[in-house]
Amino acid sequence: MRVFPRLRGMTQPRTIEDLRSEIDQINRDLLKLLSQRAAVVAQIGHAKTQEGRPNHYDPAREEQQLRELEALNPGPFTGATVKSLFKEIFKASLALEESNDKKQLLVSRKVKKEDTVLDIDGVRIGGDAPPIIIAGPCSIESEEQMEQTAEYLAGKGVKILRGGAYKPRTSPYGFQGMGVDGLILGSRVARANKMLFVTEVMDTRDVEVVAEYADMLQVGARNMHNFALLREVGRARRPVLLKRGLSATIEEWLYAAEYILSEGNNEVILCERGIRTFEKWTRNTLDLSAVALAKQETHLPVIVDVTHAAGRRDLLIPLAKAALAVGADGIHIEVHPSPATALSDNEQQLDFAGYDRFDEALKPMMKVPAGV
Numbered sequence: 608m609r610v611f612p613r614l615r616g617m618t619q620p621r622t623i624e625d626l627r628s629e630i631d632q633i634n635r636d637l638l639k640l641l642s643q644r645a646a647v648v649a650q651i652g653h654a655k656t657q658e659g660r661p662n663h664y665d666p667a668r669e670e671q672q673l674r675e676l677e678a679l680n681p682g683p684f685t686g687a688t689v690k691s692l693f694k695e696i697f698k699a700s701l702a703l704e705e706s707n708d709k710k711q712l713l714v715s716r717k718v719k720k721e722d723t724v725l726d727i728d729g730v731r732i733g734g735d736a737p738p739i740i741i742a743g744p745c746s747i748e749s750e751e752q753m754e755q756t757a758e759y760l761a762g763k764g765v766k767i768l769r770g771g772a773y774k775p776r777t778s779p780y781g782f783q784g785m786g787v788d789g790l791i792l793g794s795r796v797a798r799a800n801k802m803l804f805v806t807e808v809m810d811t812r813d814v815e816v817v818a819e820y821a822d823m824l825q826v827g828a829r830n831m832h833n834f835a836l837l838r839e840v841g842r843a844r845r846p847v848l849l850k851r852g853l854s855a856t857i858e859e860w861l862y863a864a865e866y867i868l869s870e871g872n873n874e875v876i877l878c879e880r881g882i883r884t885f886e887k888w889t890r891n892t893l894d895l896s897a898v899a900l901a902k903q904e905t906h907l908p909v910i911v912d913v914t915h916a917a918g919r920r921d922l923l924i925p926l927a928k929a930a931l932a933v934g935a936d937g938i939h940i941e942v943h944p945s946p947a948t949a950l951s952d953n954e955q956q957l958d959f960a961g962y963d964r965f966d967e968a969l970k971p972m973m974k975v976p977a978g979v
């Protein structure tokens with residue numbers, strides 16, 4: 608090899624390969640230190656949970672560390688760079704603490720691996736059960752309306768009748784529902800047709816009376832954040848259909864379910880019903896990823912309310928097919944003998960001929976067990 612005269616007697620510069628292998632070693636050391644740090648963070652997180660501290664984020668502690676690190680910084684990185692690198696480490700550490708915490712959630716598959724399968728008087732929901740249909744009018748309006756609907760739906764093999772007796776209307780002057788008379792009517796008609804009856808409860812004071820008449824309690828989208836109501840239905844010995852809030856994140860929805868389970872009621876069905884977005888051509892935007900995620904992250908049955916997700920009749924069939932394709936355990940759909948004269952939601956309820964078409968279109972997907 609040719610030796611340059613000016614290098615004679617000097618140490619040879621190290622090759623890029625040599626330097627890179629030194630970097631590789633430093634990376635291994637850093638990784639070891641980061642993992643050691645993470646193990647200590649996990650212990651701090653555990654201690655915080657034991658102390659009952661719900662918020663693991665501690666900005667003062669982070670600030671103190673950043674100040675010390677900036678003062679100790681030997682360079683060549685600037686103080687700002689060192690701070691932003693460490694902030695990333697803090698962020699990842701906090702996420703680790705919180706994800707460890709989540710493992711303890713009762714709704715989580717990490718706590719219960721196998722699917723929760725509800726069996727309500729022989730009607731199975733979730734797990735390997737075939738998809739179920741929950742159908743009926745938006746509001747319970749009259750004997751004739753309920754009898755016609757229940758008889759028709761029972762003839763179609765629908766096992767769960769819905770109908771609102773207490774209606775959460777946007778305007779206080781809108782039809783507010785028939786109240787207890789509606790409960791009595793709904794439960795009588797359902798029983799006469801060998802169906803289960805599900806209806807919404809809006810007020811903690813009504814949980815007892817609704818549970819007396821209904822086989823399943825619905826917590827509506829507008830009440831998903833009503834923590835007192837969630838606790839109360841958690842104490843009721845009835846399965847709960849929990850709708851996702853209008854603008855609730857998946858995490859908020861699952862925490863709402865956790866409120867119910869934490870009171871001892873494990874029979875919760877999650878119901879995705881579309882979320883508020885900028886889109887105007889549909890009433891809400893059906894969040895199919897929420898369905899797939901809820902199935903993956905929780906052991907609870909998940910169903911999809913296509914009526915509210917779409918807010919228009921012409922999308923019900925494709926949305927229901929899509930819901931089942933991503934693993935939904937059932938479909939919730941509003942059916943009314945005469946939607947045009949319904950006291951609420953007349954744009955989106957199906958009449959019987961419409962339901963005939965829906966039933967026909969969905970039939971091939973209804974026999975196989977839910978889940979993908």
Ligand SMILES: C=C(O[C@@H]1C=C(C(=O)O)C=C[C@H]1O)C(=O)O
Pocket residue numbers: 648651652663664665666668669672696697698700701704
């Ligand atoms: C580990 C802790 O929890 C969080 C993570 C921190 C970290 O990674 O150093 C610091 C403060 C908290 O936001 C702690 O409180 O010490």
